[in-house]
Amino acid sequence: MKLKKILAGTMAVCMLIAMSACSNSPASVPSSSSEDSGSNATSSTESSNKVVLSPDKPVTLTAWITTQETAPAPDNKITKLIKDELGVTIEYQIVTPDNVDQAIGVMIAGGDYPDLVGTTDLKLRLLEAGALRKLDDYLATGNYPKLSEYVEPYVKRMSYIGTAVEKGLYIFPNYNRFFGEIQGGTHWGTGFWIQKRVLVDAGYPDLSNMTLEKYFGLIENFMAKNPKTEGQPTIGFEVLAATGHEWGLTNPPQFLAGYPNNGGVIVDDKNVATIFADKQIAKDYFQVLNKEYAKGVIDSESFTQTFDQYLAKLATGRVLGMHDQRWDFGTANDALVAAGKPELTWVACMPTYEGVQPWYMDRDVMNINQGFGVSVTCKQPEVALAFLDTMLTDKWQKIISWGIEGEDYMVDKDGKFYRTQQQRDNYNNVTWRASNRLMALRDVLPKHNGSFDDGNAFSPDDQPREFFDSLLKYDQDFLKSYNKQTWRQFMNQPKDNPAYYPCWNIALSDEVNQINQQLTDANVQYLPKIIMGSTDSFEKNWTEYVDAIHKVNVKAYEDAINAGIQERVKNWQ
Amino acid sequence: MAEIAVKKNNDLDVTIVKKKNKLGAKIIAQRGLILMSVPILLYKILFAYVPIYGWLIAFQNYKPQIRNIFKQQWVGLDNFKKLFTGLMGDRFIRDIINTLGQSLLTLILSTVFAIVLSLMLNEVKNTAFKRVVQNITYMPHFLSWIIVTGLVSVALSLPSSGGFINSTLMALHLIKEPILFLSKPDYFWGIVAGSNLWKELGWNTILYVAAMTAIDPTLYEAAEIDGAGRYSKIWNVTLPGIRPTIVILLVMSTGYILQTGFELPYFLGNGVVVERAETIDVFVMRYGYQLGNYNLAVVAGIFKTAVGLVVVGLSNFVSGRLGQETLV
Numbered sequence: 001m002k003l004k005k006i007l008a009g010t011m012a013v014c015m016l017i018a019m020s021a022c023s024n025s026p027a028s029v030p031s032s033s034s035e036d037s038g039s040n041a042t043s044s045t046e047s048s049n050k051v052v053l054s055p056d057k058p059v060t061l062t063a064w065i066t067t068q069e070t071a072p073a074p075d076n077k078i079t080k081l082i083k084d085e086l087g088v089t090i091e092y093q094i095v096t097p098d099n100v101d102q103a104i105g106v107m108i109a110g111g112d113y114p115d116l117v118g119t120t121d122l123k124l125r126l127l128e129a130g131a132l133r134k135l136d137d138y139l140a141t142g143n144y145p146k147l148s149e150y151v152e153p154y155v156k157r158m159s160y161i162g163t164a165v166e167k168g169l170y171i172f173p174n175y176n177r178f179f180g181e182i183q184g185g186t187h188w189g190t191g192f193w194i195q196k197r198v199l200v201d202a203g204y205p206d207l208s209n210m211t212l213e214k215y216f217g218l219i220e221n222f223m224a225k226n227p228k229t230e231g232q233p234t235i236g237f238e239v240l241a242a243t244g245h246e247w248g249l250t251n252p253p254q255f256l257a258g259y260p261n262n263g264g265v266i267v268d269d270k271n272v273a274t275i276f277a278d279k280q281i282a283k284d285y286f287q288v289l290n291k292e293y294a295k296g297v298i299d300s301e302s303f304t305q306t307f308d309q310y311l312a313k314l315a316t317g318r319v320l321g322m323h324d325q326r327w328d329f330g331t332a333n334d335a336l337v338a339a340g341k342p343e344l345t346w347v348a349c350m351p352t353y354e355g356v357q358p359w360y361m362d363r364d365v366m367n368i369n370q371g372f373g374v375s376v377t378c379k380q381p382e383v384a385l386a387f388l389d390t391m392l393t394d395k396w397q398k399i400i401s402w403g404i405e406g407e408d409y410m411v412d413k414d415g416k417f418y419r420t421q422q423q424r425d426n427y428n429n430v431t432w433r434a435s436n437r438l439m440a441l442r443d444v445l446p447k448h449n450g451s452f453d454d455g456n457a458f459s460p461d462d463q464p465r466e467f468f469d470s471l472l473k474y475d476q477d478f479l480k481s482y483n484k485q486t487w488r489q490f491m492n493q494p495k496d497n498p499a500y501y502p503c504w505n506i507a508l509s510d511e512v513n514q515i516n517q518q519l520t521d522a523n524v525q526y527l528p529k530i531i532m533g534s535t536d537s538f539e540k541n542w543t544e545y546v547d548a549i550h551k552v553n554v555k556a557y558e559d560a561i562n563a564g565i566q567e568r569v570k571n572w573q
Numbered sequence: 574m575a576e577i578a579v580k581k582n583n584d585l586d587v588t589i590v591k592k593k594n595k596l597g598a599k600i601i602a603q604r605g606l607i608l609m610s611v612p613i614l615l616y617k618i619l620f621a622y623v624p625i626y627g628w629l630i631a632f633q634n635y636k637p638q639i640r641n642i643f644k645q646q647w648v649g650l651d652n653f654k655k656l657f658t659g660l661m662g663d664r665f666i667r668d669i670i671n672t673l674g675q676s677l678l679t680l681i682l683s684t685v686f687a688i689v690l691s692l693m694l695n696e697v698k699n700t701a702f703k704r705v706v707q708n709i710t711y712m713p714h715f716l717s718w719i720i721v722t723g724l725v726s727v728a729l730s731l732p733s734s735g736g737f738i739n740s741t742l743m744a745l746h747l748i749k750e751p752i753l754f755l756s757k758p759d760y761f762w763g764i765v766a767g768s769n770l771w772k773e774l775g776w777n778t779i780l781y782v783a784a785m786t787a788i789d790p791t792l793y794e795a796a797e798i799d800g801a802g803r804y805s806k807i808w809n810v811t812l813p814g815i816r817p818t819i820v821i822l823l824v825m826s827t828g829y830i831l832q833t834g835f836e837l838p839y840f841l842g843n844g845v846v847v848e849r850a851e852t853i854d855v856f857v858m859r860y861g862y863q864l865g866n867y868n869l870a871v872v873a874g875i876f877k878t879a880v881g882l883v884v885v886g887l888s889n890f891v892s893g894r895l896g897q898e899t900l901v
Contacts, residue, residue, distance in 0.1 A: 105862030108637050125865050130638030166639060233733050241844065301731055303845045304755040309726075309734070513864050518660065524844025532756070532845075553662055 002292030050143045053086040055490060059383050059400040062114035064093045064107075066100045066121075066370075068331060069439035078399060078438050090385055094440055098244040098307050106307065107131075113375035115384050118444035120370045126508045127171070128164035132373035133381055134168045138160045144385050146392035150177060150446055157569055158368055162507045171373035172388065172446040176364040180451035185467035185486035188326045190251065190261060191348025191360055195320045196478055198222040199347065203479045207490065210351040210358075212256070212288050220297060229318035229344075236297030238314070238322040239289070241524055242307035250523050252323050258356035260497070263504030264519065265561055269570065273503060273561045275554055277523065278546045284353070289531045290538050303528035322386040338428050342474040347489055361491035362501070364449075369505045372444055377571065388446065397448045400438060401459045403427075408436070409460070417456045426471045427460070467538070499569050506564030515557045522548045630871040637867070654867040656876075665856065665873070669831075671762075672852040675838065676830045678766040683777055684823065686770055688815075691781035692807055707782075710775025718772075718836035725768050726841060729754040755841060758849040765837045780822065781815055788814035820897040828885035831877045853877060 053059070071092040082088050093114060095103045106123060107113065108129040119126050128133055139148050151158060151169060154177060159169045192210075198218055199205065205218065206527055218237045240248025251261065253276050259266045265273040265283075276282055305313070313319055314332035323428055326333075326348070336344050350358035372388060374381045390396060401409060402409045402417055408426070409419050419427070426432045433439055449458050457463040460470060466485050468476065471509060479485060526545035533541045600607065626642075631652055633645040656665055663849060690710070697703045713721070730736035732743065733750050739751040754760050792810050835854035842850030851859075853873055861870030893899040 053690065101863040102858060105858075105865060108865065109862065109867065111637070111640070123865070128638070129636075129865065130640075164636075300753055300756075303735060304726075304753065304843050305730075306726070306840075313734070510865055514860065514866065517864060521844070521847070525847050528756070528845045 012324065051382040053088055053383070053390060055084055055087040058083075058089065059380065060089045060091060061116055061380075061384055061387060062093065063116040063118060063372075063441070064095065064114040064236070065097050065118035065440050065444050066097055066394065067118070067440045067443040068096060069443050070094065070434065071440055072438050073434040075435055076438065077404070077436050081399070081404075086387070086390060088383075090441065092440060098242065101244065111377075113377045115375060115378035115380065116388075117373050118174075118371065119373065120444075121504055122369050122507075123513050124160070124162070124369060127160055127373070128162065128507075130165055132170045132377055133378070134166060134377055135172075135374065135385075138381065138385055139169070143382070144389040147172065147385065148390045150392060154366065157366060159195045161567055161571060162509075168173040171368075171371045173367045174371035174444050174446060176449055177366055177369045177446065178364070178450035179448050180453070182364070182450050183457045183464055184462040185464065185488060186326065186461055187348055187361060187488045187491050188344055189361055189491075190255065190323070190325045191491070192252075192319070192323050192351050193321055193326075193346035194218065194349050195222075195317075195344060195346055197343040198320055199280045200343065200478070201225070204320050207349055207482075210349045211354070211356065212285070212351045215321070215349055215351045216288070216292055216297065220295070222320060223297065230316070232316065232318050235299045235313070235319045236321065237292060238299050238310065238319045239302040240307075240310060240322060240324050240328075241303050241528065242305065242310055245307055245310075246520050246524055248322070248324050248328075249527055250277065250520075253277075253279070253285045255358070255360050256285055256351060256353050256356070257281040258352055258359055260359045260362045261504065262502055264516070265503050265558070267500075267503065268496065269567050271498070271500065271562075273565060274558055275519070277519065277551075278549045283542055286527060286530050286542070287538060290533065290535055293531050294535050298531065300532065303532070317341055321346070334428070334430065337472070338430065340472070342472045342478075346480075347487065350492060358492045359495065361488070361494045363497045365497065365502055365505075367505075368480075369507075370444070371446060375467070387424070391445055393450065394448070394452055397458070398452070398456075400442050400445065401447075403437065413453055415456075416465070417460070418466050419460060419470065424460075500565040500571055503565065505559055506561055506568070508560050508564075512557055512560040515553050518552045519554070519557065522552060626752075628871060630867055630877055631875055633868065635871075637865070645821070652872045656869060656872050657714070661860075664851075666855075667848065668851050668853050668856045670855075671838070671849060672831055672834050674762050674849075675765045675834050675852060678762050679769045680823075680826055680830070682770050683773060684826075686774055687777035688819065690774060690779060691778045691785060692811060694778065694782055695785045695811060696803070696807075705780070707775065710778070712732050712775070713772045714776040716772065719840065721768060721772050722837060722840035725764070726755065729764070755843065756845045758846045759845045761838075761849040764841065765834070768837055768841075780818055784815040784818040785811055817897070820892055823900070824885065824888050824892055827888045828834045828881045830884055831880050 071094050079090070082090070091114075097120060099118060104119070104125050108131060109127060113126075113131050117126060117132060135147075138144065139151065142148070149173065155169060158171075158173055159167060161167055192215055194215065199207075201222055202218055205214075216237070223234055223236050228234060242248075247263070250264065254262065255262075257266070257276075262273070264275055264277065266276045267273045289298060293300075299313075299319075301309075301313075311329060311332045314322070314329055315335040317336055322329075329421050333345050336342070348360070350360045352358050374384050378384055391400065398405075403423075405411060409417050410421055410423075411417055426436070451457050451462075457466075460466045464485070468479075471479070482490070484490065494547065522545070526541070526548055530538065530541040530545060629642055630645075632647060632649060633642075634648050634651075635642075635645050639645060694703055694706065697706070727735045728738050730739070731753070732740040736751065738754070739748075742748045743751065754764060788811065793806055794815070796806050796810050831853060834852040835858070838850045838852045839855045839858065842855065853876075857870045857873045860866060860874065861887055889899050
């Protein structure tokens, strides 16, 4: 009995020691490295202070990532490679985009952040709450050549220019900082999507000079002929209005009127922005939707379903059309491709009002509100930056994007990358990707979009030959029938973006964000009523909606956007 | 005479000593219980009373990047004014009504049904069957709300999305066209109360069933001799027997009348039904935390606490006046 007690006591003491040792060690490592950084600025010999990642010095980085992708499987081969070669273990905390607003709010209230913060936030709240480190001084040490190269030409554009914290660079944008030639086959942006089988059935109709009548006409004809899809009722048109994706409901009027995507405003030639929600261009669009709803073309569950339910519905293949952005419904598209049903995937149309040139596709916009920042509570910022810097080298970029040479892709005699059919099938398999790709990390890492120095494109999807070869036979025939090689060719030739473009990522103050939220709330409360209401009461419902909009302080919102436009015109030249 | 006086004095001394001893003895006798309550007291002080200093935020223009709460800008009652006036005020008042409506309906439905189910369980003489029924009705309590809301939203959807309520109603020819339950504002309170009932009914019966087992069986025997039937026994013996429990539970739940109601309206609500769906907690989440407007969140929190305290106090007072059980 006594012996047991003594044993238990010693064990308890040992555990206490072990625990305190554990909690000491991570704290002591960073403190020495932060001293290093202090001497960096003055020291002339750089190499000695530089953090070199190696398997001998294992480190763990916590990464908070906003993404639709899932965390990698425990046996992931790239995770293992990073651990074996760099000694880095990433601990993932993944938040889906529709939950990100509340997650950020709660995280700021708590004040404790992971090392790397992969944010997707138009409101830049983490930055404005002082959660992120300013990166300029770190990059100035010259210890992170790849990150410096990534940032330098565009540093003004990437830098924060508000008033909440010091101006400067805080995050590394994750998409569309291009290197070399921009190649690519997929249109990731916006459009009125229509299922390929609808077009095939209609005999590949001409898609230029598209109007809403033609678009819905195609859908109605097909629906009349095919009321059921795989035993379930066919849905003509799905309206996306889920939390965080309300733009699916509200954006179309600006495209129909020939404007590019500026979010809730249209901007005239003199760079003056006004909201369009209460204007004629919006009224005309919602009147069309109202009529289509009455005809039973529009899904009556559009406004009550969550984003997951929306995606699940798309993935069943019974939705003929919707307004959305290609990246947003990517997982539904992937699921249909993986199931071998390319005829149920969609191609983009660009309906406009009479006499208007479409501007659906813009020049790809750098995502200045998305990407990794280093948090203020990160105890090892040098390690975190060294990791990001290493990931930006061509070698790791290829691993992240193409995979392992010989296993996931091949190199032909000209040095061009391509994949075998088996490798393509692997990549299309979501389960395979969980074990062999780091999709979530890739989503938010800074990327070498465009081309590598050896002429290969950043990803298989961008490599022209590989893009076409990897299409299913159905898609190849489809493209040939339209005499096109890529999906991008279905879109307009993008004009140069205006100097301030786009308005949707202008950082707003708390007050204005609140107004913006009130506008969004008015949209999701009244627009569904207008669409679902009887066609006779359209005028009455519309007046009610416009009144609700005018109760909100619209002028303060427009003023803030216009101030942002002027600031950008001044700074971004 | 003198003797008696002395004796009296002695008596007095004795009683004083006895009294002192009594309190001391009581403490000594109950030292285990007192020791046990110390951690709970500390817990309450640490986590329920100390954090109240955070209410200061209600009177500040709080910016999280200034880490110190005492270095914020003071704005007096501005935040209260903002919450109760203008567009925000209309919304907040509507949300108070929704919160009250949803919780009152939930409270009434769940109390009535829990009592009815307990009475029915109490009448079941086959223990095995009783246990099975109890276990089945408890089960949903252990599901998290996010799962329940998922089930509810599927159950209420169109038949093609798996909405079995609509398919059942249509198969029974009660309706011709499926009903879009979640896009009808007027149904929302009912949906909230119904979902609560489904999840918590079994759990809510536990205390009532326990109270019923404590009723003296001789009362039933006496009632039987007086010629009481089954219903008469329920009405005249069982129900009066659990009356104190019912009253105490009701008084306690009134304190939560503004506290409940986040998950269901948050996950099931949408733009179409927002006028009946949004509760105070959802409002706080959307306009407070999501927009980084912590002042507003705290002001709403203070309001809820104040109303909760007043309501509990009132119902406790009323219950005392009616000669029923009270909390203190």
